[in-house]
Amino acid sequence: MFKLSKYVLYDIVRNKVILGYTAFLFIVSFSLFNMEDNSSKAILSLLNIVLIVVPLIGMIFTTIHYYNSYEFIELMLSQPMSRRKILLSEYGGVSLSLVSSFLIGVGIPVLLYAPDTVGLSLLLTGISLTFAFTSLAFLTSVKARDKARGIGFALLLWFYFALIYDGMILLILFSFSDYPLEKATLILSALNPIDLGRISIMLKMDVSALMGYTGALYKDFFGSASGIAFTTGIMLLWIVLPLAWALRVFKKKDL
Amino acid sequence: MIRIEHINKKFKKLVALNDISANFDKGQVISLIGPNGSGKTTLIKSILGMVRPDTGKIFFNEELINGDPSYRSQIGYMPQIGRYPDNMKVGQIFKMLKNIRNVAPDNIDEELIERFSLKTIFDKPMRTLSGGTRQKVSAALAFLFNPPVLILDEPTAGLDPLSSEILKEKILKEKAKGKLILITSHILSDLDELTTHIMYMQEGKLEFFKEIDLLREETGEIKLGKAIARIMKGEKFNTGWIDKMFEVKGEGKSY
Numbered sequence A: 001m002f003k004l005s006k007y008v009l010y011d012i013v014r015n016k017v018i019l020g021y022t023a024f025l026f027i028v029s030f031s032l033f034n035m036e037d038n039s040s041k042a043i044l045s046l047l048n049i050v051l052i053v054v055p056l057i058g059m060i061f062t063t064i065h066y067y068n069s070y071e072f073i074e075l076m077l078s079q080p081m082s083r084r085k086i087l088l089s090e091y092g093g094v095s096l097s098l099v100s101s102f103l104i105g106v107g108i109p110v111l112l113y114a115p116d117t118v119g120l121s122l123l124l125t126g127i128s129l130t131f132a133f134t135s136l137a138f139l140t141s142v143k144a145r146d147k148a149r150g151i152g153f154a155l156l157l158w159f160y161f162a163l164i165y166d167g168m169i170l171l172i173l174f175s176f177s178d179y180p181l182e183k184a185t186l187i188l189s190a191l192n193p194i195d196l197g198r199i200s201i202m203l204k205m206d207v208s209a210l211m212g213y214t215g216a217l218y219k220d221f222f223g224s225a226s227g228i229a230f231t232t233g234i235m236l237l238w239i240v241l242p243l244a245w246a247l248r249v250f251k252k253k254d255l
Numbered sequence B: 001m002i003r004i005e006h007i008n009k010k011f012k013k014l015v016a017l018n019d020i021s022a023n024f025d026k027g028q029v030i031s032l033i034g035p036n037g038s039g040k041t042t043l044i045k046s047i048l049g050m051v052r053p054d055t056g057k058i059f060f061n062e063e064l065i066n067g068d069p070s071y072r073s074q075i076g077y078m079p080q081i082g083r084y085p086d087n088m089k090v091g092q093i094f095k096m097l098k099n100i101r102n103v104a105p106d107n108i109d110e111e112l113i114e115r116f117s118l119k120t121i122f123d124k125p126m127r128t129l130s131g132g133t134r135q136k137v138s139a140a141l142a143f144l145f146n147p148p149v150l151i152l153d154e155p156t157a158g159l160d161p162l163s164s165e166i167l168k169e170k171i172l173k174e175k176a177k178g179k180l181i182l183i184t185s186h187i188l189s190d191l192d193e194l195t196t197h198i199m200y201m202q203e204g205k206l207e208f209f210k211e212i213d214l215l216r217e218e219t220g221e222i223k224l225g226k227a228i229a230r231i232m233k234g235e236k237f238n239t240g241w242i243d244k245m246f247e248v249k250g251e252g253k254s255y
Helices: A004-012 A017-033 A039-068 A070-077 A083-113 A119-141 A147-175 A180-190 A193-202 A208-220 A225-252 B040-047 B069-074 B089-100 B111-114 B131-143 B161-176 B214-218 B223-232 B240-252
Strands: B002-011 B013-023 B029-033 B055-060 B075-078 B148-152 B182-185 B199-200 B207-210
Touching: A004 A083, A004 B089, A017 A039, A017 A083, A039 A083, A039 A119, A039 A147, A039 A193, A070 A083, A083 A119, A083 A225, A119 A147, A119 A225, A119 B207, A147 A180, A147 A193, A180 A193, A180 A208, A180 B131, A193 A208, A193 A225, A208 A225, B002 B040, B013 B040, B013 B055, B013 B207, B029 B040, B040 B055, B040 B148, B040 B182, B069 B075, B075 B131, B089 B131, B111 B161, B131 B148, B131 B161, B148 B161, B161 B182, B199 B214, B199 B223, B207 B214, B207 B223, B214 B223
Parallel strands: B029 B182, B029 B199, B075 B148, B148 B182
Antiparallel strands: B002 B013, B002 B055, B199 B207
């Protein structure tokens, strides 16, 4: 099934942007671990960078790659290959190359300096965010017909998830601060994969004690087995649903 | 072999195909001609299943085309613009397609690879190739699996005279084997020696579909270009584009 993925992967691994991304992550991780004497402090700084950079690069790179491979996808469509297979192979190639960049750039330093549960959950978060945002980017590129619109829309989505969403949550929390909002914020955080990743890592560190009552509730919920299952499940949904939607659109699309 | 029944296609307001019906059989070389934007490529893409017609049916070997990609193993397609993944090497493209198609080695036709001497550039990445060389790769790919149906979209555009002659010889050879060949081209003099049938489209409509001998008889012209120009003039179609082509050619000769 994934014969094509192998070749897509091979092509992307030689791409300069991917090489630069790997080098960037590697240098940032190494310097953070070397600057901070406390590795959990370094992880916290690294977390903030990962939560911004991984979704951004995931979305932009995927979108540009999709539009650049447009003619190649057409050629594949003239072969006896189903559309589903073609899109999934492309997805496999792109997401796996981004994940391997992340694993080399962040994975190696983390395993060297902080090989504990916090470090591992940072890696897991990074990997699932890569998959999730690659899915989202495939959805936007399949939906938008021209490149400019596709990239614009991808950037907008990234803005929404990385910046606007948090602002909106703060606004809601602020304006409804007289009401018990703990459960509501729990649900709200599930609606953004970046927040979900952030919370699940923060709770593995001891900083949740600083977050007051909500932090305690979070710890109580996300720390439990069902909470972990919930986080994993929602993350999987963030990966599968956009991809499934993209497949549906792609199957009916005129190329 | 291919039967088209009343297909219609609209791209928003633009009518790309307007109630087209035709029947293509083995041993025919059909030239699809018409001004830019007359729906030639859309028709080809509909046959390949890349564009889904709004209404109407297309049959391949009496089987309705509706999403099952297996019939495409019988088609070799050469696209108008061949773009391949930048970092993929020429040899890998051939390897990949052989891998995907999975055909017996004795059914592989590498004549064009040899005659275009593509083996010498097998190690070069695709991004370093010129447009003409890429066109040669596309041509070699279309003929690679010895398919009973060949669909060539502007095959000689961008090729040097020598290569274009090689390609024409190859097309003639395949014609002699009784294959069905569909060609679109604006270079009518190229089609002269190849074609058995002319299909003329304008603004998404099929204006006529005739045998070339009949066309020659009706118009009293031997040259395809002139024959078509005469028909167009007689029927008061927009012939500006054909006149223009001859003008340019005439000027070239006088220098």
